[in-house]
Amino acid sequence: xxxxxxxxxxxxxxxxxxxxxxxxxxxxxxxxxxxxxxxxxxxxxxxxxxxxxxxxxxxxxxxxxxxxxxxxxxxxxxxxxxxxxxxxxxxxxxxxxxxxxxxxxxxxxxxxxx
Amino acid sequence: xxxxxxxxxxxxxxxxxxxxxxxxxxxxxxxxxxxxxxxxxxxxxxxxxxxxxxxxxxxxxxxxxxxxxxxxxxxxxxxxxxxxxxxxxxxxxxxxxxxxxxxxxxxxxxxxxx
Numbered sequence: 287x288x289x290x291x292x293x294x295x296x297x298x299x300x301x302x303x304x305x306x307x308x309x310x311x312x313x314x315x316x317x318x319x320x321x322x323x324x325x326x327x328x329x330x331x332x333x334x335x336x337x338x339x340x341x342x343x344x345x346x347x348x349x350x351x352x353x354x355x356x357x358x359x360x361x362x363x364x365x366x367x368x369x370x371x372x373x374x375x376x377x378x379x380x381x382x383x384x385x386x387x388x389x390x391x392x393x394x395x396x397x398x399x400x
Numbered sequence: 401x402x403x404x405x406x407x408x409x410x411x412x413x414x415x416x417x418x419x420x421x422x423x424x425x426x427x428x429x430x431x432x433x434x435x436x437x438x439x440x441x442x443x444x445x446x447x448x449x450x451x452x453x454x455x456x457x458x459x460x461x462x463x464x465x466x467x468x469x470x471x472x473x474x475x476x477x478x479x480x481x482x483x484x485x486x487x488x489x490x491x492x493x494x495x496x497x498x499x500x501x502x503x504x505x506x507x508x509x510x511x512x513x514x
Contacts, residue, residue, distance in 0.1 A: 330505045380445055392441065392442045
């Protein structure tokens with residue numbers, strides 16, 4: 287099955303700077319890569335996703351890039367704001383070519399310093 | 401359009417009791433997934449169901465845990481004879497199609513076993 291590794295586990299950046307979180311996956315058949323944001327005590331919320339037929343996707347201050355050859359994808363947040371502080375999870379299909387459950391990375395705790 | 405609903409939001413059980421968690425998917429969604437999240441950890445896939453069918457239960461413990469999604473009514477995750485290690489947040493998610501589509505999460509049920 288799929289294995290997703292996420293780095294770093296904690297990331298502290300100054301407000302206004304950019305933040306980058308990286309994930310690698312193991313199953314070359316995986317074709318869908320979502321990113322979720324989870325605030326303390328709340329549900330995971332889908333913030334952006336990318337499918338394997340594109341290399342990059344942007345939504346305002348958030349972007350995701352995908353390198354299928356290297357099997358890694360990254361979340362980029364520009365002009366960070368205090369409300370960006372949360373735990374971010376990357377994910378990939380549990381069994382890239384079949385099952386539809388998701389396997390998640392262990393999360394990155396993003397801290398925005400004022 | 402109401403989001404994914406879960407109840408109860410908090411559940412306290414003593415060791416040996418049964419826990420029953422409910423999930424109503426978003427309107428028009430026929431695919432339900434259950435995940436477990438331990439404190440300070442990521443989400444772990446448990447089971448994927450469609451109406452009246454279990455599609456993938458590879459993440460479900462073999463004993464004491466069961467899930468169903470009947471033709472009418474919510475999906476139910478049942479944990480029999482709970483132990484302290486079952487204490488966790490249990491999230492369900494739903495999607496309109498099973499393959500590589502967005503999964504939207506409910507608010508979770510926080511189970512505490514005394």
